[in-house]
Amino acid sequence: MNVYRTHEGLHHAFRDVLNFYYPDCIDVRTGGYVAQLDEREGYVYDSRSKHLVATARAVNNFSLGTLADGPEWCRTAAEHGLRFLSTVHWDPEQRGYDWLLDGRVPVDRTRYCYGHAFALLAGARAHQAEIPGGREELDRVFEVLEERFFEPDHGLYADRASPDWSELSSYRGANANMHTLEALLAAGEVTGEEHFFDRAYTVAERFARELAAETDGLLWEHYTDSWAHDLSYNEDEPDHQFRPPGYQPGHHAEWAKLLCLLAEHREEKWLLTRAMELFDAAMDLGWDDQYEGLYYTVESSGKPIVDDKYGWAHAEAIGASALLARHDTTYLEWYDRLWEYATTHLINPRYGNWYERLTREGELPEPDHGPEVEPGYHPITNCWLAMERLDREEGTLMAGE
Template sequence: MTLYRTRAGLRHRIRDVLNFYYPDCLDTAVGGYVAQLDERDGRVYDARTKHLVATARGVHNFSLGVLADGPHWCEHAAEHGLRFLSTVHWDDGRRGYDWLLEGRTPTDRTRYCYGHAFVLLAASRALQAGIPGARAELDRAFGVLEERFWEPDRELYADRASPDWELTSYRGQNANMHACEAMLAAYEATDESRFLERAYTVADRFTRDVTAATDGLLWEHYTDEWEPDLSYNEDSPRHRFRPPGYQPGHHAEWAKLLALLAVHRPESWVLERARGLFETAVDLGWDDEYGGLYYTVEDDGEPVVPDKFGWVHAEAIGASGLLSLVDADADGRSTGYLEWYDRLWEYAGEHLINPRYGNWYERLARDHGRDGPNRGPAVEPGYHPLTNCWLVARALEADGREGLGARADDD
């Protein structure tokens, strides 16, 4: 059994990622986190900028550290970040979370559903980890999402608003995917059915109804009528956050979320759609020449941006790991999903994981070359690998196994 098929191996990877960020990420002067650490050597390159998503992901990550019996300092680190999130990022006058801060001063108060969804996710995992103040933050974040972003007639979330809550016309896949993720986490933290029902509604509405217009593929960008905007950013194929094209990584990420949803809502369509989305991710996205999954592709698999992103492979690892457990045979031995799980880990270990520190690189060229450090305020502080390692380890524990591919008493 390979290392990352085991709960022990997955916990080891979780600790490596947490250790890369701690203690340098704790801002003891201003509060919150310093998320901008160079992915090659860990040096801080921006000690002032506070991004809402990076702050929320930090709270989430250290909360997972607590839940995974990680280092003893995870609880303090999670509480430290949650305090900053709930006070400094929160705009009490306008009742929303500020997107970007310089120190403690807001520099961008745009209201993003994506950011508010991550606050709900962070608070949910913090509540599971027993972090003080988490329940109040969960309720507040959910309240804003429901009051300001939820569109009952569409049964989906709007994407963005001005600081004073004037919605823009853009609608997006990504905000709804992460809202679904956050609702599932809120349900697991509270056992309150309203969160599960909302997660189910978003998943059903988007992955079955909306995608019917694109032959079941997940387009990213929509009008306010939820019609695919196929020309969105077509002149900016390398847009960092909203590129045109289909993203294999998001197909895998939705497959993972549907596999999680199926635990609580075991309806046949949920797992069927999860399997189909994962197969689409690897069929359209896998690079047969260099290995790894492309960032964006056309509907026939022709790459638009052939770069290889760390988060894409982490999500595909989580999806294949969870689906391998779902589709295990009576003896506990998995089907082809386990082969993908091993292949993805092998690729990540060879190309995407920093061999010195254990953190994951953000982006490589198609042939795995590097064009310099990936820097900016909107960094990815280990959320994707931590999440997916923890989810697979948790599923193994729930299924009474030490590792994928065999029952615990077979190891």
Template sequence: MNLTASPAIAAASEPAADQRIDFRSRDFLRSHVRDTLAFYAPVARDPSGGFFHFFKDDGTVYDRTTRHLVSSTRFVFNYAMAYRHFGDAAYLDDARHALRFLRDAHWDAEHEGYDWEIEWRDGQKRTLDGTRHCYGLAFVLLACAHAAMAGIDEARPMIDETFALMERRFWDASAGLYADEATPDWRLSDYRGQNANMHATEALLAAFEATGHVLYLDRAEKIAGNITLRQARLSNGLVWEHFHRDWSVDWHYNESDSPNIFRPWGFQPGHQTEWAKLLLILERHRALPWLGSRAIELFDAGFSRAWDDRHGGLYYGFGPDDSICDHDKYFWVQAESFAAAALLGARTGSERFWDCYDELWRYSWAHFVDHRYGAWYRILTCDNRKYSDEKSPAGKTDYHTMGACYEVLNALGSPNNAR
């Protein structure tokens, strides 16, 4: 991905971050989620099945037929969570609509797997990419868990079925981690990665919350320890992305492709902070002594190495020598980091984490949030200019930004104790 920012598509002039905004306010967070949902509401739903996946800044759909498994699952999450928080029956209907498409359109009955990318035209599916990704299955599990928690009964058996598929096809018992990728007929590649395991942990925690089955919590704990402790000891104490088949570190995988959307080279500050968030969610259910301290270590490591003192925001990646290898700013990195900061602030009582939270929000409010049309821009240059007017391509859906707001609401606790 060789992108060059153009002055013609520089970020629209945004209001400076208003010092009067209380970014820790429940009302602010709920309002922001509503505003983000409103960006998608008028145009996203496809009556013939599922939702469109590609949106310009103003909401114009610029690809009406391509459907990606990651977006299809994240739309289920978005609307299931919206229904749980706001109680609007339209959100529940959208969640059912999204789940139905995920189950019926992406599922390959012949090979018993979910297709990574399909063409959807006139109510008919054509597989574009049938590669099996554990990352994709993790999001299927997450979608089913949140749909079940929203009261969609048909999602409940899908939780167990999806977990069983992950276990049968991807679980590496000797490593205590999931493999990453397979051909459509389930021949595993040699590549191993942490990203699929991180999102599997997220999904397993949600599956436990949806079902109460301790099996899911046990598996989440095992993966979390193996990635953030054992594997991290092989890579300077931080979470590296890429590994060989034997789970030794692959320092060179995608070395020339640091902006890769799913497998970027370098340490990802956003994944250090996202793991910090997940460790604290795990701690809610299982108070292991190492979780809190490790969450602090990972958050501090990512934030201190990647914060841009000149232009604000967190860079996308840094190398093993701590030098920045990708100077761009990505929406999800800021969002996952403010969620982690809030959880750490609530967990420790330390104002320094809330200061990080406020700073991330001030930066994001000034540069990433589209105050005209709603939702967040996806990627900016280091000096906060847009690369294009493609706000929400496949995979985005603002799942990260809305999910982060929901996690902050959890951290703030009962509405009766809200600011």
């Protein structure tokens, strides 16, 4: 049997990623985290850059470590990061979170909904782990998201604003809304307050039903400020790091996971139906039958645009298949297949961290040593999610055959 169908196997993978980052990630000089670790050898290649998303994700990670009865240092590490997020990243004058710091000095104060979404997630998970200040952070970020980013006429969130909030970008995107949905679900689960689920439902319905209906059920990433599909966006930059053209199988799986989570709090049957449709689309269009693994971006026909394989996409598909398997055990086949690919290609055999990106054939390219890093949030979150649901179901989550 796949060892990752057991609590012990999942906890081992979860713990390995935490151990890769701790203690080197704790910046005792300037505060916050050092998130820029070389994914192959583990050395620090940039000790100065403090990226909002990396900070918030690491708070999430160590809070989940606390919830999963991890080492005692998980709690102190989460407290350490939350203090930095709530004081140094936070701009009290403009009431928003700074995007990028050099040590403690802001170098990019652009207000990104994406970054604020992860700050909300960090506050929610810290509150769940009873980290002091978690609830206060949750409430503060939600207020900013509602006042500055949410567009009532569209039922969705804008993407970014200038540092003083005077200018709002005309770009609208799926990614910021997807992660805001994720954070809203976490906030609802840890507080029990329905207004978080109400807002999450609005976002999910607008994207997964209404907007997707215009693209044959698939989820496009890029939109105009009136929320019209911008189908030509970045078509001349197929390798764009953060906003590539095409459909992303990994995001289809991630939306499927989030719809499953929302379905635990809403009775509308379309949520699970769409979750299955989106996951099936991710695998039908994105799975590489020759070399295994999920392509990064594809055309609506399934023809790959960028055939690289990203670790985050497979971690999200693992989480989605674990949740879907509670409703249809045939999804266990994908759960096992995804874990097999991850353990063979994506997980560093020396440290247990996950590689960011592979070539189509499964080779490691030269590492990207930029400030935007993924500090293990995707595998940690999805291992924790599977463990938590397995415990809730008394070990039956992935026992079916």
